[in-house]
Amino acid sequence: MLELEHVWKSYxxxxxxxxxxxxxxxxxxxxxxxxxxxVVGESGSGKxxxxxxxxxxxxxxxxxxxxxxxxxxxxGHRERKAYYRRVQGVFQDPFSSYNPIFKADRVLxxxxxxxxxxxxxxxxxxxVENSLQAVRLDPGSVLxxxxxxxxxxxxxxxxxxRALLLDIEVLVADEIISMLDASTRIDVLNxxxxxxxxxxxxxxITHDLSLANYISERVVIMRHGAVVETGATGTVFGDPRHPxxxxxxxxxxxxxxxxxxxxxxPQELEPDGDRSVDPPPLTRVGEQxxxxxxx
Ligand SMILES: Nc1ncnc2c1ncn2[C@@H]1O[C@H](COP(=O)(O)OP(=O)(O)O)[C@@H](O)[C@H]1O
Ligand SMILES: [Mg+2]
Numbered sequence: 001m002l003e004l005e006h007v008w009k010s011y012x013x014x015x016x017x018x019x020x021x022x023x024x025x026x027x028x029x030x031x032x033x034x035x036x037x038x039v040v041g042e043s044g045s046g047k048x049x050x051x052x053x054x055x056x057x058x059x060x061x062x063x064x065x066x067x068x069x070x071x072x073x074x075x076g077h078r079e080r081k082a083y084y085r086r087v088q089g090v091f092q093d094p095f096s097s098y099n100p101i102f103k104a105d106r107v108l109x110x111x112x113x114x115x116x117x118x119x120x121x122x123x124x125x126x127x128v129e130n131s132l133q134a135v136r137l138d139p140g141s142v143l144x145x146x147x148x149x150x151x152x153x154x155x156x157x158x159x160x161x162r163a164l165l166l167d168i169e170v171l172v173a174d175e176i177i178s179m180l181d182a183s184t185r186i187d188v189l190n191x192x193x194x195x196x197x198x199x200x201x202x203x204x205i206t207h208d209l210s211l212a213n214y215i216s217e218r219v220v221i222m223r224h225g226a227v228v229e230t231g232a233t234g235t236v237f238g239d240p241r242h243p244x245x246x247x248x249x250x251x252x253x254x255x256x257x258x259x260x261x262x263x264x265x266p267q268e269l270e271p272d273g274d275r276s277v278d279p280p281p282l283t284r285v286g287e288q289x290x291x292x293x294x295x
Contacts (some may be wrong), residue, residue, distance in 0.1 A: 002031045004172050007063035009049050022275040025226040031201040035225055038204045038212035041222035047205045050171045053088045054203060085115060088163040092175035094155035098147040104158060105143050111165045131161040135191055136175040153184035174205040209252050213237050221245050226279030231289035241291040
């Protein structure tokens with residue numbers, strides 16, 4: 001179980017870090033094994049920052065992140081390594097996770113070096129083949145290739161194969177579908193479904209509400225770094241209560257509507273708020289439904 005409790009993140013910005021930008025404000029949620037939780041919201045709402053904090057790529061300014069009850073923030077090298085055995089991330093741009101001068105499958109080999117140094121070559125090769133097959137990659141066509149010889153979808157699936165080699169418990173998936181072509185999209189979505197069946201918890205970060213609706217049991221809607229509405233996906237999307245959520249859902253293109261009928265974008269409707277203040281509290285409005293106070 002991954003838990004975020006009252007998590008805040010502020011970045012120093014401007015010359016000499018003279019100003020602060022609060023990217024995440026008082027965010028709390030849990031992800032149970034075998035559960036997909038979507039974090040949605042427009043660009044700049046703090047989604048990636050949450051993923052980075054979970055992956056310990058950004059420090060937590062205030063609050064706690066726990067994995068099975070143990071605080072995971074601010075720990076030493078050994079604990080970090082043990083943590084990455086259990087929690088891994090895949091990002092929007094898979095190319096950034098590969099070093100162009102090495103063969104792509106080096107990301108798999110480094111798992112052996114760091115975590116399974118005593119596993120024999122034969123056994124390891126078998127493990128690699130199994131994990132590649134699990135993400136529907138043909139070992140023969142991806143092993144020994146350089147990153148530029150593979151597609152974005154192949155590189156992304158190799159990163160998921162890497163996570164499988166580690167037999168992780170939580171996957172942070174940040175906009176991983178957005179850059180894929182339509183045919184690969186459905187493969188990766190189905191793959192996530194299978195991982196979920198295996199008991200993996202997934203933090204699914206997306207600006208695409210239809211993807212969130214398709215893949216997750218629960219959803220967190222973010223705006224200006226804070227949670228505006230959260231709960232069971234069907235409940236929240238079926239009966240959004242916060243004006244921001246309503247606008248966001250209304251701006252999803254629908255098949256029966258012409259593009260020209262689309263309402264104004266949320267950015268136009270909602271100017272940037274004051275990010276430094278405490279966000280309004282969440283009120284329970286249904287069995288699995290919470291909404292931030294709003295005018
Ligand atoms: N390293 C950073 N330094 C300063 N500001 C940052 C940094 N990373 C993100 N931000 C700011 O934090 C806010 C949230 O960004 P981000 O988490 O990337 O949002 P999202 O993923 O929802 O688009 C944005 O205003 C962004 O400009
Ligand atoms: Mg982002």
